[in-house]
Amino acid sequence: MILVLLGPPGAGKGTQAERLAEEFKLPHVASGDLFRENMKNKTELGLLANRYIVEGELVPDDVTIAMIRDRLERPDCENGVILDGFPRTLAQAEGFKDILAGMDRTLDGVLYIAVPDEELVRRLSGRRICRRCQTPYHIQFNPPQNHRVCDICAGVLYQREDDKPETVRARLNVYRQQTLPLIDFYCQYGLLTEVDGSGDIETVTAALSEAAHGLNK
Ligand code: AMP
Numbered sequence: 246m247i248l249v250l251l252g253p254p255g256a257g258k259g260t261q262a263e264r265l266a267e268e269f270k271l272p273h274v275a276s277g278d279l280f281r282e283n284m285k286n287k288t289e290l291g292l293l294a295n296r297y298i299v300e301g302e303l304v305p306d307d308v309t310i311a312m313i314r315d316r317l318e319r320p321d322c323e324n325g326v327i328l329d330g331f332p333r334t335l336a337q338a339e340g341f342k343d344i345l346a347g348m349d350r351t352l353d354g355v356l357y358i359a360v361p362d363e364e365l366v367r368r369l370s371g372r373r374i375c376r377r378c379q380t381p382y383h384i385q386f387n388p389p390q391n392h393r394v395c396d397i398c399a400g401v402l403y404q405r406e407d408d409k410p411e412t413v414r415a416r417l418n419v420y421r422q423q424t425l426p427l428i429d430f431y432c433q434y435g436l437l438t439e440v441d442g443s444g445d446i447e448t449v450t451a452a453l454s455e456a457a458h459g460l461n462k
Contacts, residue, residue, distance in 0.1 A: 246325040247326055247351070248328065248356065249328045249354070250265075251355050253417065255372070256442045257442055259275060261449060262329035271324060274317070274329065274331070277329075277330045279312055300412070301411075306336040313331050355436050356438050362417065370410060371383045374404075374405055375395035377395065380395055380398075
């Protein structure tokens with residue numbers, strides 16, 4: 246199954262993609278995580294991406310599409326993948342179509358996680374991430390058991406530079422301008438299912454899981 250999670254920054258795509266990946270035994274591929282990994286390792290791609298990410302802008306389409314193509318060609322994606330954060334522009338959606346056609350695969354569905362704006366800002370500003378294993382927490386809604394330490398691997402938690410208020414606003418603008426048109430794009434192919442993302446984590450997981458099972462039929 247090839248599934249895309251679409252939604253604004255802060256909709257919970259990372260947390261939910263991780264859960265779906267576990268349930269369906271598929272890899273979770275997050276473009277933002279791939280960029281951050283490259284930034285951490287100071288690769289050429291990481292240095293390039295960093296310039297855009299710190300401003301809350303999108304990394305250019307050609308670079309992003311090439312990175313995802315490489316990732317999808319790895320053997321662990323043979324049975325499918327849960328994509329989170331890609332595609333994010335119409336050009337990426339077209340590029341994605343070409344990648345899949347080249348691999349003789351098709352997209353099964355796009356789950357759109359809808360969340361109101363005020364809620365997004367609240368969620369993003371409280372988000373903390375484990376520096377070691379990337380598990381996301383929220384200081385209010387999903388706090389770690391020990392202050393500032395990951396429950397899973399005991400790594401130190403940090404606030405992403407781009408979760409600070411000015412960058413959050415820039416990211417939401419970019420989302421509205423560049424990513425929202427994907428809703429119509431995928432609707433037109435009958436691939437889009439909207440899920441209410443404003444409830445608690447468990448409720449949203451249940452709704453997404455039900456929608457994903459529906460696609461499998
Ligand atoms: P995320 O972790 O998905 O919120 O992504 C963090 C940042 O990485 C974004 O604000 C962009 O700068 C960059 N990024 C992630 N995915 C993409 C993408 N599909 N296209 C372009 N830039 C991306």
